[in-house]
Amino acid sequence: MIQLNAHSVAPVLDSQVPGGDHAGSIVALLYLPIVVMGLLLALEAGARAGVPAAMRLRSAFIDSSSSVRMAAFGMSISATIHLALAPSHWTEDHVRAVLFALDGIALATVAISSLLLRTSAWRAAAVALLSADVFAYFAYVVAGVEQFDTVGIATKLVELVVIGLVLVGSTHHVGSCGSWLRELVSHKANGGLLR
Amino acid sequence: MNLSRIYAIAFGVVYTLVGLLGFTVSTTLATANLIVFPVNVLHNLVHLLVGLLGLGAYFTGQTVNYARGMAILFGILTIAGFLPQPLLGLVPLGGADIPLHAATALLAGAAGWLYRPAGAGRPAAIRQ
16 A cells, blocks of 8 residues: 655645645636636626615726726735635744735725725725735745745735725825826827827 | 626636746646646647637627637536546646636636627617
């Protein structure tokens, strides 16, 4: 009988699976569009069946802008990766695993809120959460707890882009830094600068 | 809500990326693992093709046809995944590929047939 030894199998698996202990998060990421599509299909089915909550949420989603949808998708990516990292970190560091899970749940909540709520309160929460994520990652790297890796750097880049999208969207309402962008767009609408 | 449009852009981007990533682990007919998904060069080419078709459909407005085509293609690929692998000695379609292909087919079918955008398939004159 062949007995498998976990210590002898693990290095072999690691060498066969690109991404090492982050493989789970990459697989989860592949399933993200499937989950998002499934949720949208359920929302559409509910709205067509005349469920009031589904109809309200559906119209809120349709009314959301492209930048908000992109920000929500970026937050979903980050949430998926953090949630998928929690189980693989559980054995080595319980606290970090719990933090990953809580962070993933919070990001997913803010992502959904950004699409479905008509207020802009989610923006402050998004910027605070994502900034804390980026800061915490670099703090852990400096402290030697984490090492730079492709998945980590890519996730932080996505988070920085989302912070930018959220801030540009908020200045759009306030009318300060985003004004040059509006100028450009209005020129385009009038057949001007970007024509 | 135009779900076929969302489907086309989401799966177009994902399958294009997966197709490109696949070439980093296999450029021959030999089966290799892309994380947990068995792939080879033919598999990667199909991923790349359906991904690019999705992007093309998004920009040309052929998203309903794309979703229906994907539902049929990936339905067949899902069933083929239960046959001896690699299929005909050419393409690995089993293991972790099966649930991914099945979910892709189911969502494509729903986006293509169940929830078409209002007015799709009707003559333009009637659509206003």
